[in-house]
Amino acid sequence: MASLKPKVAIIGAGIAGLSCAYHLAENDIPLTVFEKSKGVGGRTSTRRVEPSLSFDHGAQYFTVRNPILQSFVNTWENLGVVSEWKGRIVKLNNKEITGTEIIPRYVGTPGMTAMAADLAKNLEIMRGTKIIEVKHSSNQWILLDEAGIAYNGFDHLIAALPAPQTAELLANHPISKIASSTPMAPCWAVLVGFENKLEVPWDGAFIHESALSWVARNSSKPGRDATKDCWVLHASAEWSAHHLEDTPELVISQLLEAYACAIGQNLPAQFYKTAHRWRYSIGGSFINPTDLHDESIGLTICGDWVNGGRFEGAFLSGITAAESILKKVITLKD
Ligand SMILES: Cc1cc2nc3c(=O)[nH]c(=O)nc-3n(C[C@H](O)[C@H](O)[C@H](O)COP(=O)(O)OP(=O)(O)OC[C@H]3O[C@@H](n4cnc5c(N)ncnc54)[C@H](O)[C@@H]3O)c2cc1C
Known part of the structure; x- marks a missing residue:
């Protein structure tokens, strides 16, 4: 056999x-x-970065429609591999919240590599x-x-x-x-830790009309160290393609500025910041x-x-x- x-x-x-x-x-x-x-x-x-400082810099969460994946998720939830992220996710357009998205979103614990x-x-x-x-x-x-x-x-x-x-x-x-x-689109990601908590009424936001397409308070996900205010910022596919060969330093400063601009307020000082380029992100x-x-x-x-x-x-x-x-x-x- x-x-x-x-x-x-x-x-x-x-x-x-x-x-x-x-x-x-x-x-x-x-x-x-x-x-x-x-x-x-x-x-x-x-x-x-260190035991209490981590960032999901690729996939942010996942959703489930298929029963086969759902049965894995049920098992993973029981094992503590996966948890539902109950963060507040909004749509942001020109400094205004234009919608709130409520669907079950799952994340790996303590990080997205868990699955x-x-x-x-x-x-x-x-x-x-x-x-x-x-x-x-x-x-x-x-x-x-x-x-x-x-x-x-x-x-x-x-x-x-x-x-x-x-x-x-x-x-x-x-x-x-x-x-x-x-074709698969590129994506520049900026990983940033703020010294003081950024005061915004969301944990994740889809951003329109900006160099950014998505921001997430990584530390709001279950199993992460919530005492540090850590964020992941993703540039839009168009912006990333246009700035593919920029230096990480330039990308960091431009995307932090884009976030400040998208919310109309200055960002707190940062104790950690770095950038990661995904040549092929989604598509x-x-x-x-x-x-x-x-x-x-x-x-x-x-x-x-x-x-x-x-x-x-x-x-x-x-x-x-x-x-x-x-x-x-x-x-x-x-
Ligand atoms: C920035 C970003 C944000 C995302 N956000 C989300 C999200 O919020 N929700 C969601 O559902 N999905 C999201 N995704 C997409 C999700 O991450 C992917 O759909 C999924 O992880 C793809 O899995 P895969 O196995 O198809 O490919 P990959 O994860 O790319 O796996 C391919 C593997 O092959 C390896 N490899 C490549 N070449 C070779 C070689 N020559 N020899 C040996 N090994 C090789 C690579 O190292 C890699 O480990 C995001 C992706 C990115 C990059």
Whole structure:
């Protein structure tokens, strides 16, 4: 029976790669995940400056519509991996609050990496391993990393990467055309700690008519140190694209000024500030899963960008990718 099980390589330990790996591992499919960073989670990441000072600088929260993700969230809530963020979220236009958004928003605790860490805990993950080339030869996939090390003997390859990185890695395969025609917007993030509490009546705000598109009081999320007033500011996609090559110092000063301007008041002095550039933040559409799976060579693509973007899309795209392999295993058994 073991010979019917394909050996699977998954590139990328973001939420898509990990939900895929988790679902395959649950079904006893042998697999290895390759991740270029030391940590897992990709864009659901937390910058931990010191034990009591951390910032979710990528995904801010996630929402749930699908019952499969909801059942994971229920388990995660019981384990203390996830909590509902009950912060006040508003829309801000020209210094005025123009709306309040009340929907369940979930965050990882103590940081947004918590969900990835939980999915990853029993998986074989090659961390710090950037795959720079993949080849399909004699019905097997061979992966090459930056250090020139080759990983052989995989029957199936799953690419769980942002669209531009998928397009680059699979450039020789027709499936990569879908990826190369999917743009993903950049995002500059500023992480800032204020010496005194910023007096505003919200914990998160979608900002219109500004260089900023979103601001959040990170310290208002459950499980964070609420004694420090820590904020994450995200620039709009347009502003980020226009200022992609600015220095972090310039970005910090421009976005702090934009926040002061958006609320019409001076900001308190800052005890900490830094900037992070996401070259690929969000983007994507809904692509038919059959267009992302090439059975003839054992290749599947997943990631948020194939399923509407966002955490939930990424999670479900990973499950769908795993299902495409499991279906084949079940068919072979029958
Ligand atoms: C600034 C920002 C704000 C966001 N806000 C929200 C939000 O509020 N709500 C929400 O639902 N979503 C939000 N998102 C989107 C959300 O973070 C993503 O949809 C989701 O995390 C994508 O998961 P993924 O697994 O598809 O991709 P990723 O998280 O990008 O995972 C890909 C992984 O592949 C790795 N990798 C890349 N290339 C290689 C290689 N060659 N070899 C090995 N490993 C490689 C990367 O290091 C990464 O870990 C936001 C994203 C950003 C950046």
